[in-house]
Amino acid sequence: MTLDVSAIKKDFPLLERDFNGKPLVYLDSAATSQKPRAVIDAMSDYYENYNANTHRGVFGIAEQATNAMEGAREKVRSFINAPSINEIIFTRNATESINLVAHSWGRANLRAGDVVVLTELEHHSNIVPWQQIREERGIELRYIPVTDSGHLDLDDLAATVDGAKLVSISAMSNVLGTVTPVRHIADIAHAAGALVCVDACQFVPHLPCDVIALGADFVAFSAHKMCGPTGVGVLWGHEALLDAMPAFLGGGGMIRDVTLQGFKPAELPWKFEAGTPAIAEIIGLGAAVDYLSAIGMPAVRQHEVELAAYTLRTLKGRFGDGIKIYGPSEASERGAVFSFGFGDLHPHDISQVLDEHGVCVRAGHHCAKPLMRKLGIGATARASLYLYNDESDVDALADALAAAADFFGL
Amino acid sequence: MTLDVSAIKKDFPLLERDFNGKPLVYLDSAATSQKPRAVIDAMSDYYENYNANTHRGVFGIAEQATNAMEGAREKVRSFINAPSINEIIFTRNATESINLVAHSWGRANLRAGDVVVLTELEHHSNIVPWQQIREERGIELRYIPVTDSGHLDLDDLAATVDGAKLVSISAMSNVLGTVTPVRHIADIAHAAGALVCVDACQFVPHLPCDVIALGADFVAFSAHKMCGPTGVGVLWGHEALLDAMPAFLGGGGMIRDVTLQGFKPAELPWKFEAGTPAIAEIIGLGAAVDYLSAIGMPAVRQHEVELAAYTLRTLKGRFGDGIKIYGPSEASERGAVFSFGFGDLHPHDISQVLDEHGVCVRAGHHCAKPLMRKLGIGATARASLYLYNDESDVDALADALAAAADFFGL
Amino acid sequence: MPGLEDLYREIVLDHYRSPRNRGELPVPPSHRAEGFNPLCGDEIVVYVQVDGDTITDVKIGGQGCSISQSSASMMSAAIKGKTIHEARALTRAFKSMMSIHETALEGDDPEMAAANLAVKLGDLEALRGVARVPVRIKCATLSWNTLAQGLDEAEAEA
């Protein structure tokens, strides 16, 4: 294994905790990751030692809080190789980041008949905001189809993006694990004059991310899936684009001036950060970025490819046709997230039995109902792995599945 | 003193910390409050012991996280005496809460020529969202004026609210400390057929709050000013109103169903909570509510009235006309937040000198530029007190001001 | 696995493996109601045929987990031939068994609670273990809420 996982596990308090005599086998990182002690401590440190509101305080701890928060912005900038810290907008989560693009850029630029292109494998967070704009504006939505092997079907891509104003796609599916060819799609979208928005919620935590190399115009992700806290997300966008966009939420912090007659928005990034920011959470995200950077994202990716290969091998080896794993069969084309069907067991029942064995997997539609419909199923069980998982976790999953088969008499 | 402040101070790690040999005199609670250990620990406990995404998980810790989050919703409901937990919407902060009303209720209900009434003492967060709707929709904004004594001028109230669709007012000014007669205004507004939105950002942390007794239709506030964490705020609204409003942000968690053709929103409160919630922060807010409830909000209010009276007496006694304190001169009509001018010193310089004495006050326009213009000033220094402050903190402020007078040769 | 055996009693698994009253009824004369659990995508269709006061036939369609399927199956067996009034009483009793914690919390009318307990749940008792797993309660009550819709409709038309 590329990573020293037993050392990494020790950084995560929850993974060290005793659950009925043994550690938890946490396989739900696509929903939210566990947090290393360094992240939890960075937030407690803020609250205990320099808790103050940012930006407007002259006194010592207010300055310290401002520096910590803006320092985190710089860390995030460098982590995704963004050209400027002005382009790093802190939101509540990836969902709000995408909504910001839809509501601000979308309302300013989309008129009846304009086309936005999505894919069939999107998370609801990259579908519903655009459907809301469609209801309001009468735009047209087109969807890039998904193939049986879980890839995007790009045969008609040029025709699909023809005349589009925006293409908004997930860089990695939270259901199938598919790593999509964002750069390829972006090049064709740009050639057609469309902008490219990337839902990188499952990408930034797991693969080295360079927003410029990706060919993106906007990139959205959440801290809580990348070892960071809940309550904070990021929107990156090209400075010129963000500059030209109208403000989104209005209030304190995002203004240059306010009179009874009207307001002038502040400069980037503050223009899009209305009200008191999620200061502690932003600082926590900065610590998460430090943690991941120290390990190295190329190493994280390599580890997950190895682990994905081991998982595919193990589950197929033990259950053969008794298990149906959705998504690409090549580990190198996917992340370590596995949606599966097991015999005729309902995902809820699988997840319940696994829980009794201390193995946490998710059951449901994973906020991707259109994809579920396309796959012809209502729900799947999903095991998703991260840098703190290793082969023993995969073995525990397989053992628990065998016990479930036993229990339900498969 | 009503409260045992020396015991309370011990609950707050930052106030126990040593700053150059002495504790900090923190007088900036109107910007953000300090956090008791119970709140910090509640969040670490979540991250260390049951960190999981909520609502969709069958496994043990996901259920525990869901119960903790929904338990916090119930605590907040009870704290403000709301009829139903379906009416408690978690947002990022009060600013987002008000924007939710403006964007969702506002866009659905306001047309060109419709009237929204604000006051001259509002925070930017209760002005800018309405100016945005004005730009978009051509509504009319009217402002209830402020008198020289820092009260709302209600002489023409009936005429001002005549024909209005909404009256949106602060329950307590973050600059003047004025506690506004919300119920009185609400009765007149309701008689005129208008709804009433209350910016209770400075009210909920400091006074017992009963949203029904207040006569409000919507109430917005932030956790971070009431001993809770950053990154979470609350919008309360009457269930029937919220039910009738269109969804705001779109994405995971806020839907009942999604197809490629469209979506159906979920029930309250989830309809307005798109994406992964600020789980840890919501749990932290629950702990803050427990903390304040154990002390008792009537006691907090009584303490602050006593402290306000002591502050007014002390500062006037020591500096006479050398200090100009804005807002009501009666402690019972205000909160313990004091904006002041000191000689001809600029607020930045006051705040700087006070910082060197370990006294934290804020300098600036406090996100209320229209009010500043009305007062004829660019900025003020502001000392704001909370349940963990006592007379010794007020004395420290006065001593530091005396030193500033000395230093600048006043 | 004692926890699991408490949740998945033998009789629950039996109703899951061999669901009673699966199928459809002609509409009209029967009434059709659809229930939906947005969190997991489970769907239940309940057909009820009502003559006068009596539920003369019931059929169940849709798909879902063992808990929602067996609850629907047991329900169909329990209400067939009962009056609407009896079916409603059974629904209340079943839901009060499921929400034992919430009921205690919200301080429901104790007399009402006592009345509900007086109703014989019979086989349905086997689902009591679900109450300790809050996320599964929605699975167990889905068919009952759907039935209520169907009965409302039937009564509205009567």
Place this chain on the structure above:
Amino acid sequence: MPGLEDLYREIVLDHYRSPRNRGELPVPPSHRAEGFNPLCGDEIVVYVQVDGDTITDVKIGGQGCSISQSSASMMSAAIKGKTIHEARALTRAFKSMMSIHETALEGDDPEMAAANLAVKLGDLEALRGVARVPVRIKCATLSWNTLAQGLDEAEAEA
């Protein structure tokens, strides 16, 4: 109070108490630029009169804290009679003194930094203490940024 004395040097307080070149100039022939610090509401108005290459007169209006006021006052004294080129070099040197940390962080061109340091700051050196208080840096640089706007305008028209 050693920290305070480092920030508020005697000469800084002197310029604050007795600001040089307060007032207005007729526009045209002079140029007027307005600067604004949204965080604290400070406003600076700079009037510059340019003849050929030379700044023949400067006046300062507006209001603000001791740092922004004395910085503006010292600036006006320092640039009066200088060429536009000299004033710009002084601006760069002053701003590099203020942003000493950021400069180091962003890895500015070292030759450029050296060139800036070669410019004699004179009295303006007294504001060096501001660099350790990041929130006040904006106060100190406000007048300089405003001057830059005024000079841009003057050159654009020339």
